[in-house]
Amino acid sequence: RQAIVEENWFSFYSDRLEKGKIGQLTLLSNLRKAIREGELILNYQPKVCTTTMAVTGVEALVRWKHPERGMIPPNDFIPLAEQTGLIKPLTYKVLAIAMQQAAQWKKSKTTVRIAVNISPNCLRDTNFSQRLTEMSEQFNIQLNYFDLEITETALMENPEEFREILVNLSKVGMNVFIDDFGTGYSSLAYLAKLPIHALKLDRSFIIQMDDTKHELIVANTITLAHSLGIKVVAEGVETENSVNHLKQRGCDEIQGYIYSKPLAADDFLQWHRLFQDSFSA
Ligand code: C2E
Ligand code: MG
Ligand code: MG
Ligand code: MG
Numbered sequence: 001r002q003a004i005v006e007e008n009w010f011s012f013y014s015d016r017l018e019k020g021k022i023g024q025l026t027l028l029s030n031l032r033k034a035i036r037e038g039e040l041i042l043n044y045q046p047k048v049c050t051t052t053m054a055v056t057g058v059e060a061l062v063r064w065k066h067p068e069r070g071m072i073p074p075n076d077f078i079p080l081a082e083q084t085g086l087i088k089p090l091t092y093k094v095l096a097i098a099m100q101q102a103a104q105w106k107k108s109k110t111t112v113r114i115a116v117n118i119s120p121n122c123l124r125d126t127n128f129s130q131r132l133t134e135m136s137e138q139f140n141i142q143l144n145y146f147d148l149e150i151t152e153t154a155l156m157e158n159p160e161e162f163r164e165i166l167v168n169l170s171k172v173g174m175n176v177f178i179d180d181f182g183t184g185y186s187s188l189a190y191l192a193k194l195p196i197h198a199l200k201l202d203r204s205f206i207i208q209m210d211d212t213k214h215e216l217i218v219a220n221t222i223t224l225a226h227s228l229g230i231k232v233v234a235e236g237v238e239t240e241n242s243v244n245h246l247k248q249r250g251c252d253e254i255q256g257y258i259y260s261k262p263l264a265a266d267d268f269l270q271w272h273r274l275f276q277d278s279f280s281a
Contacts, residue, residue: 031077035093039065042097043262047255050247053279057113060098061262091122099139101265115147120154123162144173153184170195196230203236209245219249
């Protein structure tokens with residue numbers, strides 16, 4: 001039955017795709033196969049606490065290991081998946097890989113929180129919470145090891161609609177992060193009403209922080225978030241200079257190439273050990 005549902009989605013949406021975009025259609029049918037046949041892999045990028053230098057968690061970032069085309073970055077296929085309904089099976093696949101990974105890391109005595117990017121269409125899935133619970137039982141790993149990242153634009157499209165589901169997910173210990181914060185418009189009232197754990201300041205702000213006005217925006221965003229009990233993570237941090245500015249302004253966590261690029265699971269473990277050792281030595 002599931003297959004029939006997906007098939008209908010596929011033909012419905014492929015009709016709507018612009019004619020002549022054969023490349024996209026091929027990509028689309030290949031993606032369906034890729035999800036089924038295990039061509040999706042996750043890389044993990046650490047988030048580091050600015051005061052303790054502890055690794056607070058990782059963000060899981062999907063890549064498509066295409067047999068002919070090599071590694072395809074998410075920006076080349078996530079938008080297509082979003083348009084076609086494939087985003088649901090894709091997200092459940094990503095969650096399954098993340099849960100398997102967390103269970104394996106737990107066995108090797110490394111506990112790391114894993115944040116997964118969730119598109120609004122998945123949150124809207126009436127079975128979302130239940131699917132998560134079932135999966136966590138299947139992979140034998142508690143849901144409180146996982147966090148959710150939702151973009152500001154997606155969340156603020158209809159915050160009222162997502163409130164209840166986010167409240168329920170945070171009750172089981174999943175932290176909610178607002179991704180790409182500063183690129184959309186947030187209603188301040190909703191920041192107070194929704195169970196938000198942290199804002200992720202978009203990279204576009206970070207790279208402009210040398211400019212006084214931008215630094216003031218960042219500083220005031222951090223102050224505002226903190227006054228609402230919300231933490232702030234800076235994403236896309238590449239320079240020591242940005243780290244210093246962000247620390248001065250009280251930013252809680254930093255994610256970016258300055259510490260590490262997104263890494264394959266085994267490479268992350270190795271990076272994690274070296275990183276810890278460099279601060280305990
Ligand atoms: P995002 O969630 O905002 O993820 C951060 C992106 O910034 C990642 O790109 C990451 O590799 C990149 N990045 C991190 N640090 C730095 C840095 O210091 N400098 C620069 N220049 N870039 C940095 P990536 O992995 O290509 O992912 C792009 C976007 O694709 C993500 O943006 C997210 O919106 C989406 N995405 C990735 N994985 C998933 C997924 O599993 N599900 C969904 N729905 N979307 C995903
Ligand atoms: Mg993200
Ligand atoms: Mg982001
Ligand atoms: Mg981004």
